[in-house]
Amino acid sequence: MKAQTKISVIMVMFLLGASMAGSANAQSFSSTATTTSFTFTRNLTLGAQGDDVSALQKFLIGKGLLNISTSTGLFGRLTKKSLGVWQTSVGISPSVGFFGPISREKINTVILEVSITTATSTTTPPTLTSTVYGCSSSVGFSPMTGQPCGIVSAIVSTTTSVAVVNTKNGSPVHLKIPKINVDAGFQYNGLTPDGTMEIPNNVVDIGWFTGSVRPGEKGTSVITGHVAQIRGGVLMKPGVFINLKELSVGDTLTVLNDKGESFTFVVRETRNYDPSADATDVFMAKDNGAHLNIITCEGTWHPDQLSYSQRLVVFTDLVR
Known part of the structure; x- marks a missing residue:
């Protein structure tokens, strides 16, 4: 670890x-950016996943609170921590990173449009390498973390609008x-x-x-x-x-x-x-x-x- x-x-x-590392020159894909109105309707906490999680992450990224390049749709520890910082900034207490009714009401009043990141496959597979700490190839386990070095995948993000279901x-x-x-x-x-x-x-x-x-x-x-x-x-x-x-x-x-x-x-x-x-x-x-x-x-x-x-x-x- x-x-x-x-x-x-x-x-x-x-x-x-x-x-998801690879050669940028080997990738070929198209992207379309659109937006849609969005309303949060459910509680979110660790382990939650879905389009509403993606929307929340986009909001936090836009506020400079969540330091990831794109939304993942998975409510993890980074999302929880960033949400807690936002809650503190708007006076929500306790600021524990739980996205409940108070946070939903508050954020629904300030967020009008959000674009959600979804995944699409590349048309030309890139060259994949392991980025696991301590790995020099894609075979075996990292001697530093114990994680398998192999099984890599390529996903390229495009921006589109999707409904919350x-x-x-x-x-x-x-x-x-x-x-x-x-x-x-x-x-x-x-x-x-x-x-x-x-x-x-x-x-x-x-x-x-x-x-x-x-x-x-x-x-x-x-x-x-x-x-x-x-x-x-x-x-x-x-x-x-x-x-x-x-x-x-x-x-x-x-x-x-x-x-x-x-x-x-x-x-x-x-x-x-x-x-x-x-x-x-x-x-x-x-x-x-x-x-x-x-x-x-x-x-x-x-x-x-x-x-x-x-x-x-x-x-x-x-x-x-």
């Missing part, structure tokens, strides 16, 4: 470090693993502006990587969670996945999504990875099935690195 994101909570260090899209909301007494909710974690993975901001929630498919869809969905909270080498609080290593082949888990659909997965394999190992298979499906891979830390705790020596991955397959 990069120095600026190292905190006393044990982070999942085995996370995708995707980059709060539709349910099948995103995960709850995970149950009976064998190890896991009964937890989800946060939605994407990529930070510097290209590293966002992670759950507490030790009790599950993080769904929004760069992967939704659980139950064809392909590989990736989720993660913390092992524990450690301070000064002392275990302060167990994490949601402290007993993940107890799962074995044949054990089951269930994911509930925001449509009320339930998907059951069965454990196919558990595997420990060395930080220098190639983890491509964790994020890529080799068949046409639906898979869910769970990532956490394992091994020996290294206080100087705020990390464990191994990464534990539980591979599961959809059964219904």
